[in-house]
Amino acid sequence: MSGKMCSGSSSSGSVVQAQKLVDQLQLEAGMERIKISLTAADLVRYCQEHRRSDPLLTGISASSNPFKDKKTCTLL
Incomplete structure (x- = not known):
């Protein structure tokens, strides 16, 4: 019996989901x-x-580039 109840509730869930889609x-x-x-x-x-x-x-x-590196890299 519990199998019938589960299938009945899932079909009503799919009906609600289908109605939302529509x-x-x-x-x-x-x-x-x-x-x-x-x-x-x-746009053109x-x-x-x-x-x-x-x-x-x-x-x-x-001179106006805010992303320009401020320092140069030096290796020791």
Whole structure:
């Protein structure tokens, strides 16, 4: 008998889990989405507008680099 009780409780658990999944999928399906082509165009435009201040493109001067080693390594 205890086997039947366990299977009954696990099936109700799977029903609850399935209902949560359905609710999540319905929520995601109802979301308004932005077209990728518009987002990509915005990203390209932003990168072009800010390329002069991008340290990956222009580099960092040695005097203003906060990560530059302060001391050199000397071996005795």
